[in-house]
Amino acid sequence: MTRTGSLGIGTTNPGTWKLAVNGNIRAKEIKVETGWSDFVFEDSYNLPTLEEVEQHIKEKGHLKDIPSAKEVEENGIFLGEMDAKLLQKIEELMLYTLQQQKEIEILRQKIGELQEKQ
Structure with a gap:
C-alpha cells in the first residue's frame, strides 16, 4: 500500500x-454504483429510428454509444458504464418491439376487415 x-x-x-x-x-x-438508463422510457427521449440504427451500423460497424471492439481492446471498459449502456440498448429494443407489436395488431385488424369483405 x-x-x-x-x-x-x-x-x-x-x-x-x-x-x-x-x-x-x-x-x-x-457491486458497481453508477447511473442507470431508465431515461429511455421518458417522453423526452429521442429513440433513434431503426433506419438511423442501421445507418450507424453500416458506417461505424457497431451500435451508437457502444465502443468498437478496437476501442475496447485499446482502452478496456468501465463495467458500470457499460452495463448502463447495454441496458439502454435493451430498453430501446423493448420500445421497438412494442412499436412493432402495435403495427402488427393494426395489420391483423386490416387483414381481418379485408377478409370479411370477400
Missing part, C-alpha cells in the same frame, strides 16, 4: 487507481 491509500496487487504502481491489479480477479459479487 502506498502513502496515498492506493493498493497495487501484482504491480508496484497503481497510478491514479485506488486498487490496481495486474492479473485476473475472481469474486462472488461486485
Whole structure:
C-alpha cells in the first residue's frame, strides 16, 4: 500500500487507481454504483429510428454509444458504464418491439376487415 491509500496487487504502481491489479480477479459479487438508463422510457427521449440504427451500423460497424471492439481492446471498459449502456440498448429494443407489436395488431385488424369483405 502506498502513502496515498492506493493498493497495487501484482504491480508496484497503481497510478491514479485506488486498487490496481495486474492479473485476473475472481469474486462472488461486485457491486458497481453508477447511473442507470431508465431515461429511455421518458417522453423526452429521442429513440433513434431503426433506419438511423442501421445507418450507424453500416458506417461505424457497431451500435451508437457502444465502443468498437478496437476501442475496447485499446482502452478496456468501465463495467458500470457499460452495463448502463447495454441496458439502454435493451430498453430501446423493448420500445421497438412494442412499436412493432402495435403495427402488427393494426395489420391483423386490416387483414381481418379485408377478409370479411370477400
